[in-house]
Amino acid sequence: MKRQVPFGKPLRALLVPLIAFLFPLAISAAEQSTVSTFLAAAAEVNITPEIGVRLTGPGEPSTGVADELFARVLVLSDRRQPVVIVTADLVGVEIAYAEAVGKAIEKKTGIPHGRVMFNCSHTHSGPGASLPADDSEKSYGRDVLEKVVAATADCVDRLEPARLRAGREAAQLGFNRRMPHGNNITMAPNPHGSVVPWVDVLGLYRKDGTRIAILFSYAAHPVVIHSASTLISADYPGFAVAHLQRMLGSGDGASRVLMFAQGCGGNVNAFPLKGGLKACSRTGLVLAQAVTRIFLEDVPPAPIRAASLTVHLPLQMAPPVKECERMLAESPDDQRLVELLQIAKEKKQRTMPYPIRGFAFGKTLCILSLPHESFCDYQLWADRESPYRDTLVFGYTGGVHAYVATARAYRMGLLGGYEASPRRSGLNSRYRTPPEPVAEQIIKGGITEVWRLLDPSSRP
Numbered sequence: 121m122k123r124q125v126p127f128g129k130p131l132r133a134l135l136v137p138l139i140a141f142l143f144p145l146a147i148s149a150a151e152q153s154t155v156s157t158f159l160a161a162a163a164e165v166n167i168t169p170e171i172g173v174r175l176t177g178p179g180e181p182s183t184g185v186a187d188e189l190f191a192r193v194l195v196l197s198d199r200r201q202p203v204v205i206v207t208a209d210l211v212g213v214e215i216a217y218a219e220a221v222g223k224a225i226e227k228k229t230g231i232p233h234g235r236v237m238f239n240c241s242h243t244h245s246g247p248g249a250s251l252p253a254d255d256s257e258k259s260y261g262r263d264v265l266e267k268v269v270a271a272t273a274d275c276v277d278r279l280e281p282a283r284l285r286a287g288r289e290a291a292q293l294g295f296n297r298r299m300p301h302g303n304n305i306t307m308a309p310n311p312h313g314s315v316v317p318w319v320d321v322l323g324l325y326r327k328d329g330t331r332i333a334i335l336f337s338y339a340a341h342p343v344v345i346h347s348a349s350t351l352i353s354a355d356y357p358g359f360a361v362a363h364l365q366r367m368l369g370s371g372d373g374a375s376r377v378l379m380f381a382q383g384c385g386g387n388v389n390a391f392p393l394k395g396g397l398k399a400c401s402r403t404g405l406v407l408a409q410a411v412t413r414i415f416l417e418d419v420p421p422a423p424i425r426a427a428s429l430t431v432h433l434p435l436q437m438a439p440p441v442k443e444c445e446r447m448l449a450e451s452p453d454d455q456r457l458v459e460l461l462q463i464a465k466e467k468k469q470r471t472m473p474y475p476i477r478g479f480a481f482g483k484t485l486c487i488l489s490l491p492h493e494s495f496c497d498y499q500l501w502a503d504r505e506s507p508y509r510d511t512l513v514f515g516y517t518g519g520v521h522a523y524v525a526t527a528r529a530y531r532m533g534l535l536g537g538y539e540a541s542p543r544r545s546g547l548n549s550r551y552r553t554p555p556e557p558v559a560e561q562i563i564k565g566g567i568t569e570v571w572r573l574l575d576p577s578s579r580p
């Protein structure tokens with residue numbers, strides 16, 4: 121077969137230098153934004169564990185299923201490199217697990233793992249997920265990972281043109297749970313304490329107006345069921361999704377995914393604490409109603425950028441060896457104190473990794489993710505300081521190892537309440553001591569640096 125030649129020789133001779141001249145210009149124009157549309161796809165997979173799995177809320181094995189648990193995936197692209205948001209009805213995962221999910225997604229789809237966010241809803245009626253040391257061993261954590269990777273690959277295959285819209289609506293179903301009592305902080309509703317009093321929403325729409333996905337984010341512990349039931353449940357986020365499904369109807373017959381991302385709810389409980397299943401349905405309804413009230417504004421098509429940065433938070437030193445020995449003598453079977461004594465003897469400066477990630481959609485929208493049980497004060501600060509029109513701040517993303525309180529709370533020492541005191545959650549965490557007050561400054565510096573990395577003009 122004769123090879124077709126598109127141009128005659130003289131014309132080709134003229135075009136070669138012309139193309140060579142235009143090529144660099146074409147690239148810089150694309151960089152500056154000629155993205156004509158976003159692409160998107162979403163999927164959900166059922167990750168309900170076997171009955172009997174231990175639940176954080178009741179602190180005992182589950183006896184049944186109130187509602188199924190899901191992992192949901194949203195893939196967004198500017199036709200160049202996609203970003204992936206995974207939300208899961210899990211109480212938490214380790215940083216190593218979130219990284220393993222990102223790397224498995226990279227291996228399967230080619231999307232760099234730095235462009236994957238893994239958010240846990242922190243439901244106290246669900247399990248965590250981890251990977252066994254042996255690669256071939258079957259486990260719940262591996263099952264969840266494989267389902268999420270397969271769902272992501274499926275989304276990449278199904279990417280379609282999408283309109284992206286963002287909005288915010290007032291909603292308060294959470295209350296600050298740190299109540300000053302004398303010099304101390306106790307765990308009780310504090311009407312004057314900080315909360316994030318809104319729900320953020322992203323909507324992805326097809327050309328015909330049908331929904332591809334709705335992602336909504338609120339910051340509060342899913343503890344409306346907690347110890348009131350030993351049934352597996354996604355708590356208020358799961359009920360909110362179910363109410364939204366019903367409220368939005370299925371008239372258009374098009375597939376859509378509704379997904380919840382947990383914000384920085386480290387010091388916020390959803391109301392009413394331990395209220396049970398019926399109360400949880402009502403709390404979910406309040407959130408779903410807020411989501412349906414939102415007016416969403418267009419996010420113009422633009423390049424999607426991603427930036428990641430892990431800062432390291434210095435951890436407090438253990439008490440002196442003698443004090444640790446005295447505490448251990450009082451409770452000789454307490455393994456936490458055995459470890460604390462060891463830490464005191466080693467006298468090493470230790471740190472906790474704090475991975476921060478950002479996705480920017482042009483100059484309009486930024487999704488910022490923070491790990492661990494970060495206080496809502498970080499979300500409020502990031503929202504205030506953000507250079508973007510719309511800013512979503514996720515907590516519990518990229519790994520959940522411990523609470524991260526404010527400098528002020530850490531400076532209260534033993535009186536700092538459950539989340540900040542070295543003898544309370546600090547001792548419960550794997551590190552056995554909480555971060556130093558300087559952690560707040562380091563985190564804010566890290567967030568600012570992620571914004572700088574996301575800004576195209578700061579790129580080399």
Ligand SMILES: [Zn+2]
Pocket residue numbers: 242341386493
């Ligand atoms: Zn928690």
